[in-house]
Amino acid sequence: MTVRTRKWTTGGETKTAWISDYTDQTGKRHQKTFRTKREATAFDAQTHVEVTGRIHVADSDTITVAAAGKHWIAACEAADLERSTIAQYDQHLRLHISPFIGDMRLNELSIPVIRAFLDKLKANGRSAAMVRAVRVSIGALLSDAQERGLVVRNAVKDIGRSKSKSKAAARHKEQVQVGVDIPTAAEVRAIIAAAEGKSKVFIKTAVLTGMRASELRGLRWTDVDLKKAEITVRQRADAFQEIGSPKSAKGRRTIPIPSGLVAALKQWKSECPDGELGLVFPTGTGGIEYHANIVKRWYHPPQMKAGITIKTGEFDKNGKPILAPKYPGLHALRHFYASWLINRPEDGGLGLPPKVVQDRMGHSSIQVTLDVYSHLFPKGDDGSQMDHAANAILE
Incomplete structure (x- = not known):
């Protein structure tokens, strides 16, 4: 695995990019371009760990969130979940997930991206309860994708909940x-x-x-x-x-x-x-x-x-x-x-x-x-x- 620089001239202006050049666990060569050396080096180090552990998924080998959602719904149907449960998951996918991040590839779903997605749901009128429900659904979707070898990390699980936020939510929750x-x-x-x-x-x-x-x-x-x-x-x-x-x-x-x-x-x-x-x-x-x-x-x-x-x-x-x-x-x-x-x-x-x-x-x-x-x-x-x-x- 190497990180190298690439320079080219466009319209008389010299531009620079950094490339991580690596071979995955199957022997297939990949390249990924970054704006800064720092980003390229961080990616290269992380990819080395993933390839060594034989869990790396290259961008070209993953799929979009919408496509992964179809696999997830099919898995739910195969698991013989209740029809009403599957209908709810499908609704989350069609109305709340796909319109905002459906075209994104799974490897793009970092913690900041998921955070921004949940904030956007709230800003677009979704209730707090709906945002929580959709968060669970996108987490389940990513877990299914992990099992299929389509993504390395489940950013939803990585987010977690801070104790302070949990305590605050419990403090404000009304009892029956x-x-x-x-x-x-x-x-x-x-x-x-x-x-x-x-x-x-x-x-x-x-x-x-x-x-x-x-x-x-x-x-x-x-x-x-x-x-x-x-x-x-x-x-x-x-x-x-x-x-x-x-x-x-x-x-x-x-x-x-x-x-x-x-x-x-x-x-x-x-x-x-x-x-x-x-x-x-x-x-x-x-x-x-x-x-x-x-x-x-x-x-x-x-x-x-x-x-x-x-x-x-x-x-x-x-x-x-x-x-x-x-x-x-x-x-x-x-x-x-x-x-x-x-x-x-x-x-x-x-x-x-x-x-x-x-x-x-x-x-x-x-x-x-x-x-x-x-x-x-x-x-x-x-x-x-x-x-x-x-x-x-x-x-």
């Missing part, structure tokens, strides 16, 4: 709050009282099992044991109206249910539309109900009827404020179930330990449970308990 993200017990009672028919049974089931919306949409009668008073989660319905496995291995779980819900489900079973899938909450013809229909027809109307609403900031033609359901998404009912499991019996809850809460919720790890709900667990040193312990010291 009762009355904001989690309905109060009084609100839940009012919503159930205002609901009718299958809407009432659905909401009761969501509140007293904490099942995900996809799990409720895919719930079969064969997975409901009314004699043992328990529901076993074995499948879910995805955004494409297809039945598949639960979100994770921990998603497969058995949930005990109270007698009130058993009675409601028994009554509903005699009225439930039949279908080949044997679903508990199907369409009128027995098929998979759309998530949007459940939200708009089963969940929002009882909230509006019960007065569980918020002002939208808009006004109708008569000047009256337009109201909307206070809890727009079904996940609020899952949050409520978690809080019910966690709260002390004297506060109307079950007082279960974190590990049991994790199992009932179907979280992939105990860390997920604690990250979301740790502030709801009793601290063990509140009120009378602290007074009693203090008196033992002071008396």
